[in-house]
Amino acid sequence: MRDQAEKLRSLAKSVKKTSQVYPNKLTKFTRVITVTSGKGGVGKTNFTVNLGLALTRLNKKVIVLDADLGLANVDVILGIMPQTNLGEVIKGKRELVEVITEGPGGLKIIAGGSGVQELANLENWQIERFISSLSQLDGNVDIILIDTGAGLTKNVLSFVLAADEIVVVTTPEPTAFTDAYAIIKVIAAKNERAKINLVVNRAQNILEGEQTAKKLVTVSKHFLKFELNNLGVIIDDQNVSSAVKKQKPFLLFYPNTIASRCINEIALTLTGLENQNKPSQGVQGFFSKIVKLLR
Ligand SMILES: Nc1ncnc2c1ncn2[C@@H]1O[C@H](COP(=O)(O)OP(=O)(O)O)[C@@H](O)[C@H]1O
Ligand SMILES: [Mg+2]
Numbered sequence: 001m002r003d004q005a006e007k008l009r010s011l012a013k014s015v016k017k018t019s020q021v022y023p024n025k026l027t028k029f030t031r032v033i034t035v036t037s038g039k040g041g042v043g044k045t046n047f048t049v050n051l052g053l054a055l056t057r058l059n060k061k062v063i064v065l066d067a068d069l070g071l072a073n074v075d076v077i078l079g080i081m082p083q084t085n086l087g088e089v090i091k092g093k094r095e096l097v098e099v100i101t102e103g104p105g106g107l108k109i110i111a112g113g114s115g116v117q118e119l120a121n122l123e124n125w126q127i128e129r130f131i132s133s134l135s136q137l138d139g140n141v142d143i144i145l146i147d148t149g150a151g152l153t154k155n156v157l158s159f160v161l162a163a164d165e166i167v168v169v170t171t172p173e174p175t176a177f178t179d180a181y182a183i184i185k186v187i188a189a190k191n192e193r194a195k196i197n198l199v200v201n202r203a204q205n206i207l208e209g210e211q212t213a214k215k216l217v218t219v220s221k222h223f224l225k226f227e228l229n230n231l232g233v234i235i236d237d238q239n240v241s242s243a244v245k246k247q248k249p250f251l252l253f254y255p256n257t258i259a260s261r262c263i264n265e266i267a268l269t270l271t272g273l274e275n276q277n278k279p280s281q282g283v284q285g286f287f288s289k290i291v292k293l294l295r
Contacts, residue, residue: 029282031143031274034163037170038179040071040150043201044169046240048147049077050251050260053105054267060142063100067112067159068149075111078103079247085113089133092126096133105252108141116155119287120294127291131284138282150179152186154294160187162289164279165195167231171202172212181219188226195277197231199266209233229273232266234259 035048045068052064065086066074075082082101088094101109119127137144146163148156160166166187170180180198187194198216203209213230220226237259243250251260281289 028139028142029279029285030138030141031165031277031279032146032163032281032283032286033143033165033167033270034146034148034159035167035169036148036156036160036183037150037168037176038181038183039170039176042150042169042171042176043234043240044068044150045073045077045147046244046250047167047169047199047201047234047263048145049074049107050249050263051267051270052107052143052145053249053251054260054263055143055145055271056106057264058267058271060271061108061140062143062145063108063110063137063141064103065110065112065144065146067116067146067155069112069114069116069155070149072111072113074109074147075101076247077244078107078109078249080104080109082109082111085111085115087113087115087118090115090118090122090126090130092129096136104249116158116290116294119291122291131287131291134283134287138284141283144283144286152183157186157190158290158293161190161194161293162286164281164286165197165273165277167197167199169199169201170212170216172200172204172208177212177216180216184216184220184226184228185224188220188224192226195229196226197229197270199231199234201234202236203233204236206233206235209235232262232269234262234266 035044037044052062055062066072080103084099089096099110103109146159148159168180170176198213200209200212217228220228235258237257239254239257240250240259243253
């Protein structure tokens with residue numbers, strides 16, 4: 001952990017130096033992707049964590065940010081115990097690199113803690129300090145995956161509207177489907193250019209998953225004039241629940257199970273969208289937007 005922090009610190013220093021010499025030539029922005037759903041319990045956290053692992057295997061540097069304030073359980077699924085959280089960076093008590101926990105499979109995790117709620121009540125100088133600390137990530141991290149809660153609270157909506165890309169997870173069940181449509185409707189009304197990707201989880205087979213996705217794509221196009229991107233289907237797989245009970249991510253514990261194969265495919269599709277969905281704001285831009293949205 002200490003070694004890791006040292007490495008990140010020196011990386012951050014070297015990036016700072018480069019951007020001082022070439023102030024307009026920041027190498028590359030981090031892609032910020034927020035995962036959400038209308039209904040709870042559809043598999044967001046499992047999807048986020050295992051997608052993070054699959055992307056790490058594709059040589060992407062990924063951080064998973066657990067921003068589900070009520071039911072934060074990225075750590076439970078990974079069987080880790082982060083000792084710190086983003087709130088401590090926001091309060092100026094810790095450096096950003098110090099709250100990054102090393103998870104299995106090279107995945108990095110940041111626990112949100114109560115940090116996000118605190119963002120709404122900070123003085124301007126505190127916000128500036130926090131935003132400037134985030135410069136350590138841009139250029140060093142390829143993708144930040146954010147796991148949120150379900151439903152449209154102000155916090156969740158802020159993470160959704162500030163992100164470069166959004167993933168809405170649903171299952172084929174009519175309740176989940178209807179709630180997914182409701183959340184898509186709100187996002188589309190607030191930002192007609194939002195990039196919403198759809199994932200149908202727990203499908204009995206590919207056909208059922210594809211049919212669910214097609215229905216949502218069609219109703220969104222027809223009633224909202226909004227184009228959804230169908231990112232992929234994940235099959236219902238009892239090894240998912242079995243891995244959760246063992247507190248091991250299924251992608252590592254059951255690498256060849258059907259759910260792992262589906263996640264690997266989605267990870268490939270997502271990296272394929274890299275050129276099409278170039279991030280334009282970076283992590284600093286993302287959090288600046290969040291602060292505005294929360295106020
Ligand atoms: N593809 C799947 N196949 C079988 N069970 C799944 C699958 N995805 C999720 N689950 C089950 O759903 C439960 C809830 O998943 P979780 O990721 O915690 O949902 P959320 O974060 O949306 O509340 C998991 O503990 C697991 O038992
Ligand atoms: Mg969850």
